[in-house]
Amino acid sequence: MTEAGFAGIVISAAAAGLLARSRYERSHFVTERVSVASPKLPDGYRKQFVFLTDLHDNRFGRGNEKLLAAIGRIAPDAVLIGGDMMVAKGRADLTVTEELVKSLASRWPVYYGNGNHEERMNRERDVYGDAYDRLITFLREAGVHYLSDESCDLDRFVRISGCNLDETYYRHRFSIPRLPAGEIGRRLGPASGKFQILLFHSPLFFRECAAWGADLTLCGHFHGGTIRLPFLGGVMTPQYQFFLPWCAGRFEREGKVMAVSRGLGTHSINIRLNNRPQLTWITLEGRKERDG
Numbered sequence: 001m002t003e004a005g006f007a008g009i010v011i012s013a014a015a016a017g018l019l020a021r022s023r024y025e026r027s028h029f030v031t032e033r034v035s036v037a038s039p040k041l042p043d044g045y046r047k048q049f050v051f052l053t054d055l056h057d058n059r060f061g062r063g064n065e066k067l068l069a070a071i072g073r074i075a076p077d078a079v080l081i082g083g084d085m086m087v088a089k090g091r092a093d094l095t096v097t098e099e100l101v102k103s104l105a106s107r108w109p110v111y112y113g114n115g116n117h118e119e120r121m122n123r124e125r126d127v128y129g130d131a132y133d134r135l136i137t138f139l140r141e142a143g144v145h146y147l148s149d150e151s152c153d154l155d156r157f158v159r160i161s162g163c164n165l166d167e168t169y170y171r172h173r174f175s176i177p178r179l180p181a182g183e184i185g186r187r188l189g190p191a192s193g194k195f196q197i198l199l200f201h202s203p204l205f206f207r208e209c210a211a212w213g214a215d216l217t218l219c220g221h222f223h224g225g226t227i228r229l230p231f232l233g234g235v236m237t238p239q240y241q242f243f244l245p246w247c248a249g250r251f252e253r254e255g256k257v258m259a260v261s262r263g264l265g266t267h268s269i270n271i272r273l274n275n276r277p278q279l280t281w282i283t284l285e286g287r288k289e290r291d292g
Contacts, residue, residue, distance in 0.1 A: 022272055025273065030279070034282050049281075063099055080111050086118075116202075160197045173240050176241065184209065196213050203217075217257070222238065
């Protein structure tokens with residue numbers, strides 16, 4: 001066998017191994033915890049949430065039974081959904097979204113914000129027909145708190161808001177677009193004096209979310225960067241931004257927190273390496289203000 005032939009066999013075997021690993025990762029999620037404490041919340045206050053985003057029609061077992069079982073073990077006070085539960089790429093099948101959300105809403109309060117795929121269905125009705133209207137009707141009939149540029153109170157101390165983004169911010173390639181000052185406030189009005197959770201699909205605008213008043217911003221969209229490398233993080237976002245630090249993880253800015261999920265599914269580029277799907281378990285607690 002020639003050296004070139006041997007090298008070809010090695011490369012083919014390595015590629016097959018990576019594809020097999022990617023298939024495994026895409027079908028095996030992990031649960032990761034994020035803890036947030038705030039002086040806006042009273043002493044002894046404690047709530048637990050799960051945050052789901054970017055499912056993209058993925059199933060973990062029949063009817064997403066493995067995902068539901070993991071959520072059941074956490075026993076959250078509410079389920080927060082950050083959008084892109086389906087794939088809207090020339091078609092939109094709501095079957096997986098509806099079966100999962102129906103199961104969730106039968107057990108826990110559910111708060112649902114839009115991602116770019118929900119927004120696409122609403123915007124491109126010549127392509128998707130009444131899919132968006134059917135989704136909204138389903139969510140409301142299931143008792144879901146649907147937050148399309150809207151807010152609602154979880155309780156006396158916490159308010160949850162969902163803010164949409166125009167198409168241009170998702171289609172922007174290779175660099176980071178600028179979000180005009182006041183855009184979030186234009187859509188949602190002023191932040192409340194309560195602890196403010198913001199469902200905001202893209203993690204590119206943490207500065208603007210924090211400036212508006214979000215104490216905890218929950219994002220997804222970047223699928224963890226597709227391939228994650230030690231020390232370097234995510235390689236590429238769906239908007240072709242490379243080695244962007246905000247692909248996944250917990251970030252802080254002036255006392256505000258942004259949690260970016262790696263999401264639960266993929267589409268178009270169906271690859272995950274060192275980047276397993278993520279169910280985010282959030283613990284929210286009161287914290288005394290330090291003296292001095």
